[in-house]
Amino acid sequence: MELIEDLNQIKAPFKNAVITIGNFDGVHKGHQALLNQVIEKGTRIGGTCIAMTFEPHPLRALGLSSPPLITRRDQKIELIESSGIDVLLCLPFDKAFAQISAQEFIEDILVKKIGMKTIIIGPDYTFGKNRIGNIALLKSKEKEFGYETIVPDWIKDVETGTERISSTKIRNLVMDGHVDRAKHYLGRYYQIRGKVIKGRERGGSQLGCPTANIKLHDELCPKFGVYAVTVETIHGNFNGVANIGYSPTFGDGMFTIEVHILDFKEDIYDSRIRVNMVERLRDEIKFSNIEQLSNQIKKDIQKAKEILK
Template sequence: MQLIEHISEIPHPFKNAVVTIGNFDGVHKGHTALFRQVRDRAETLQGTAVAITFDPHPLIVVRPERRPPLITLREQKIELFAASDLLDILMVLPFDKEFASIPAENFIRDFLIKTIGMKAIVVGPDYAFGRNREGNIHLLKKMGRELNFEVIVPGWITPDNMEDRISSTRIRQVVASGDVEAAVPMLGRYYQVRGEVEAGRQRGGRLLGFPTANIRLQDELCPASGVYAVTVETPGGRHTGVANIGYSPTFDDNIFTVEVHILDFSEDLYGKQIRINFIERLRGEKKFSGIEELSEQIRKDIIRAKEIFYEKQLV
């Protein structure tokens, strides 16, 4: 997959480009279903499978008060596009107020047709674009007849045993509530956060007997406070662990932290980037009577986490 980050990097139109456009926050299973249709149509036309997305998220520019916490930031988003193995070209284009002011018809004629060489576009039923979101499926189909490009609008994707369609909004809701398991059938993977390990309050190993890696969180969407069974990707490989998110009420210092105890692990991770995959929520955050009671609960959390790892074949 070729990554293009500015229109100036497009030397000429692509051969029979089949395009999908969107924010694609989360790069979830609904999005990958669109990519698959793009790939299938591109193969039929012996053309090029192209996805176009934007950075920053358009709402950050046009309606910052309504911007959602992002499920995937730029780095992970690009990784997930590449991992789908369905696209030839990914465009991550800078979005600003000037770009937002482009009329929808101009965007179609000047960019999608003249610059990209679009022969077909695949978009969801609620897709809208251009200045004031004036571009919609009706306009696309009208201009498709005029300019000879195909408009493909697949139906919504619904995971097995779920009534709700897959959406970035729904994923944000379940993750923010702590129901990380509910996100898995929509994402097609475990929800992940990333960050750099930094010095913490030095009490995990010293006071509790369970050393922890404290994370300077990069991601915007954080699961609800509580304790989670997780897997942890470090520079040295993948490990299992138990993560705590919240304010450590037993210690009354009211400082929000994300920290993880990695099982059977003793390497120094300070200053290194790690990734935490949330497997299942074990319990909510609770204030204990003291260090002894908290340590006993952590032991129980680890036992339960190991059972989950075994059940899900993660060990």
């Protein structure tokens, strides 16, 4: 996949460009369906399959409140690349870009710069200064500029069968600890990423359960508690148990994400790991002593093994 981060990198329009545009936060099943339709259409017409997204999120660029991101830039790029898209335009969004009119966006950027022949977007897509551009405007310009607008139906919520899959739904599930349900919408486990750092250093010495402590890279943090997880490390992939929160038994008020990796003895300090959140096991609990906590951890590990087997 070719990654383009500045429109000036485009020296000539792409051949028969088929494009979809969006924030793609989460790159969930709804987004995946759009990307797949771009690839199917592009393949049929011998065209270039393109996705366009923006950094930072337009709301942030305009100084407005925005929710925590499900996928930060690096993971979003990886996921879009894995879909089979030919070109990803990951463009900087700022106040100047926000002033581009809807007409200019269609004519100067999509048609002349990119060479758009087909655009495939969701029914609620808006664009241009003051978000005046919409599906109706795109369709009204088709004959003038020689392109086609395709607006697929929403991909339905697997639980209700009626509501559409949305980033908001997934975000709320993760924040409520329902990571197992979020998987149905993402098409994969929700993943947190981070660098392994020094923590309390009590896991191995006091609990007999060494942990990798993560400096969280992602914005969306699952509900505090204990989770069955799988862990991707530089040494391979392993099962594990993660605790997210303040570990109230220690009473030091330190927020941590601690991951005990099963059957693992490698030194991974300063390396980055990826933790796939499989299922929430329980809330955080304040125990009277270290022995009670240690016994509970053993039970958590056993339960995680049963879930992950």
